[in-house]
Amino acid sequence: MIKQSITVGLNNVIGKYLRSKDISDSLKFSVEVPPKEIDADFATNAAMFVAKKLKMNPIIVAEEIVNTIIKELPEFIEKAEVAAYGFINLRIKNKVLYKELCAIITEKDKYGSLPKNNKEKIVVEFVSANPTGPLHVGHGRGAAIGDSLSRILKHLGYNVTKEYYLNDVGNQMLILAKSTELRYRQLKGEQIDFPKNYYCGDYITDIAKRLISQKQNIDHIDFKYETVKDILKTIEVDLKNFAVEFDNWFSESKIAVDKDQDGQTDVDKACAYLLSKSDAYMKDNALWFASTKFGDDKDRVLRRSDGRYTYLASDVAYHKNKFERCFTKLINLWGTDHHGYVARIRACVQALGFNKEVLNVILYQLVSLVRNGQPVAMSTRTGEFVTLKEVIDEVGKDACRFFFLLRAPDSQFEFDLELAKKQSSANPVFYVQYVNARCSSIIRESKNRNDIISDIEKINFNLLSTKEERDLIKQLSAFCDTLALSEKTMGGHHFTAYLIRLADLYHNFYEKCRVLSDDANLTSARLKLIEGVMITVQNGLHLLGISAPEKM
């Protein structure tokens, strides 16, 4: 919270300064952490912006502002000085840092969280893999990104619903059901020529085996129901083992199959609605969505001339349903192979009467797998793919999630399975978890002493004055900045970088500053710092869905 407080303070100072020059606008300057070679806690580029506005030399402006800062913000600023190009470097008072550390210790897992904000009701839709087979690693990336983003937004006080959209309608489902049926017949001894475009993974045969052991008469088996049920169970278990749990599984059949008392599905009604406001029209015997009215490059078919709906029609109804459930912000996570779909869904949102900014689509690059340098083909149909479960079993849930969240969603990267296994012992996740383990160990050790002060009011925080200790507390406070950045950029990967940096500073502190010493006052103060570190590491790992073990 320190950076936010300083930004607010500086805004006042700059505003006042500008008014003294007869300028009433506000400026968008930044406050940031300077490069590590520079001995300052924060830096601002405010003078450069002001100089531009006033057509003055930035150095001169900076000098004038510096004087005001020292005068106006005595409770925060220890030192302010002009640096190269007109940067202003700030050193904050230790008291500010100690206060922040106390806030962390007092608020614990609530640190950085904001009160429930009921103005924004957010639905995050992710994974949404078709129930035609187990999840593969690519789905895992979407799962990790979507889940962590949801956790972050929840921490920021939003009302968040995690939703899985289940495409359980359509041609693929028929092929899937038929695949199980053919395996079933094969197992019963029939000679079957299994079609190439059918699902031929082992899991289909497993389902068929189960059905054989349970049922007698083939005429009584609902192959689609049984197959989807089994596959969904598998998906749910895999996700749970990946620390991902959905608030809602939204079935497409609910809007595309289920009918109301007038015999209408939600898809029927959504299309009728678009038609009624002339955002849809008939042409060549088909129903078209006039998506070009909303920025799409061509209109799209909703209902084919043979009367069957397209996938898009379901999606229109689905998004209409989201709005009917009063969501005010929609976040959709799609693989980049769906990017062509963004324009039409954005059009759909607008046709339904909403601002296009309401829809946030996060595209992530699919994980391309390599094994020993050779690309691994990933096709659910041929059964030749690496499942999420396999990867979790190989490298572990924590390492796997950390790995997926290490990079920005739109970065495309190759994942060599052999390499991942080799690196697993040196995976950065252990580096971060080790912080918690080391801290726990010190806390355990400290229990053997009886001269430790536990009352936070009686701690002499002024003893925490080394560079390592200041840097560490500053990084703890940057937890809030990372939250803000994650919200702004809609990404969870900033927290992996944050935690690695925090671990870096902690291990550094550990080398330089012995915690348990003969000096009871210093020991007590440092134990409080350790407590703050543990809370923050645990909070951060929790946002990433990663465990924080006390022993490793």
Next chain:
RNA sequence: GCGCCCAUAGCUUAAUUGGAUAGAGCAUUUGACUACGAAUCAAAAGGUUAGAGGUUCAAUUCCUCUUGGGCGCGCCA
């Protein structure tokens, strides 16, 4: 052909959304365990940020072009 995304150290990548000398990890080399966990720390080496222009006090970041890669362009899902 049209559109979207990407290109940073040998490899995988970051850069607080336009800031100061472009940061990490892996791999390589060197040093540190008779005090809280060596899954650690300290140090070396590694870069024309694909290339060329442009905008700016300031460009990895924004604009244009070129090259190389990924993906998408159906009355498929």
